[in-house]
Amino acid sequence: MAKTEQNDGYWNATAASPNFPTLAGDIEVDIAIVGAGIVGVTTARMLKNKGQTVALIEAGRPGRQATGKSTAKVTSQHGLTYQVLEQKFGRHCAGLYAEAQESGLRTILGLIARHGIDCDVEARPAWVYTCEEAHVAALEKEADITRLLGLPSSLSHTTDLPFDVLAALRFDQQAQLHPVKYLSGLAQTIPGEGCHVFQNSRVTGWEPTRVETAQGSVKARHVVMATHLPLGTVGGYYTRAFPHAEPVIAARLSQVPDGMYVSVEQPRHSLRTHRNAAGEVYAIASGGRFKPGDTEQERHCMQDLEHWLGTHFATGPVEHRWINEDYASVDSAPYVGWSSSIGGSYLVATGFAAWGISNGTAAAMILADLATGQDHRWLELFDAKRVKPVAGGREFLKESAEIASHLVGGYLSRKPGSCEELASGEAAIMKIDGHNTAVYRDTGGALHAVSAVCPHLGCLVGWNETDRTWDCPCHGSRFDLNGEVIHGPATQPLAGRHVDKPA
Ligand SMILES: Cc1cc2nc3c(=O)[nH]c(=O)nc-3n(C[C@H](O)[C@H](O)[C@H](O)COP(=O)(O)OP(=O)(O)OC[C@H]3O[C@@H](n4cnc5c(N)ncnc54)[C@H](O)[C@@H]3O)c2cc1C
Ligand code: FES
Known part of the structure; x- marks a missing residue:
């Protein structure tokens, strides 16, 4: 019932499901990669090419989140990005961005050809x-x-x-390509020679050299957080x-x-x-x-x-x-690389501003070099540790003010005011016994009630009417009708609530 009411889009509906195991038990590899989107799968492939052993650990199935819900244009043309980058970082760095995007595009085409990936390119x-x-x-x-x-x-x-x-x-x-077919196909080239892909394995605990899921753990020299936004508060990217x-x-x-x-x-x-x-x-x-x-x-x-x-x-x-x-980052360039310049750092990549197919592939090229002790020239622009308060100042203040308002009020709906008034297929956030509660009445008439308070940092979630999910305005976590995490940075579900009595 409730789970099948969630909507996943065209690409997810038109690709077969790969069959990777769930992580069970404790293993050790050179590099652990959390998240099998374009960044994670490509990084795993690049590291395997370098002779590293990797474990790619995916909460759901490879390629089915942001990458598998995109329009999957593979292009170095990103609207009017180059003049913005030239103005903020200078022509040299705009040139590095161009080089990274064209390399990302050519790398994707090369991987498809080399591994014979059937992805409607x-x-x-x-x-x-x-x-x-x-x-x-x-x-x-x-x-x-x-x-x-x-x-x-x-x-x-x-x-x-x-x-x-x-x-x-x-x-x-x-x-242009089919993103889920591309990443499923690329993920299938990874297992073997000490490399692993695990699906249905959500990482809920992390340290710079170890991650754990409900049923197992991976120890590694480094951890790559390829989770769209780094999990929890890693690196402070949520700010x-x-x-x-x-x-x-x-x-x-x-x-x-x-x-x-x-x-x-x-x-x-x-x-x-x-x-x-x-x-x-x-x-x-x-x-x-x-x-x-x-x-x-x-x-x-x-x-x-x-x-x-x-x-x-x-x-x-x-x-x-x-x-x-x-x-989107505060200064229009993605954040890629080490999350901190002191010890205990993660490798991260985020802030692609709706152009993550070429950017995510370029990011994977950088991350694979850093994970194996090499530097990368594109870091002059992409470095995840950079601080650009001037370049990003206004955008930062505007977004921070919006986040503060969601911590207090979210999108609290005033109508309908009680569960009884909810029609079939309708959802609302309402106060029940003093708690902000997210309630949905499914097409079979059953009520699904969970806490409306996002377990990441406490903002109030809002209703995604198209996909029938609860989405957080502050940092983008997404939850299904029963409160289970669909997408981070949250790693814990929305707490369950009982609404057997009319509100
Ligand atoms: C409407 C729209 C259209 C777009 N179209 C394009 C386009 O045409 N071209 C383009 O270049 N870009 C496009 N983009 C941008 C692009 O989709 C993203 O930038 C890119 O897919 C991000 O890739 P990713 O690997 O960082 O994230 P994802 O693809 O989301 O991968 C992250 C993975 O991490 C997993 N994960 C998260 N938490 C955990 C955990 N705790 N444990 C284990 N796994 C976890 C997730 O399940 C997910 O599979 C578009 C974006 C939008 C919004
Ligand atoms: S408070 Fe951060 S994603 Fe919800």
């Missing part, structure tokens, strides 16, 4: 476009910078989109990487554009296609940002996205709707 140009005069100059500036950085970019005034644009920037030799959520939809498409697209203007609409095994082509579109758990904003963004897709493209009905999250 297709070469596609990437486009960022504008239909508004106000953004044309910025787009032209991005064209100048990216050309100077040696990226495969060219400015145009036409695309094969079914509407006119004022300007568009095209990157050639980019790609300098901020979550946003975005709706994603999939619908059959009859008129198929050639490229992958993203608008400059907000809400930022993103589009790519996917051809399934039956030869049917789907549009995968995302757009509109909101704080996790803000039900009203989620509804608004979803309606806007569906309206945009339906207005411009000949599609069938929307068949899949889901929500994905990502974290």
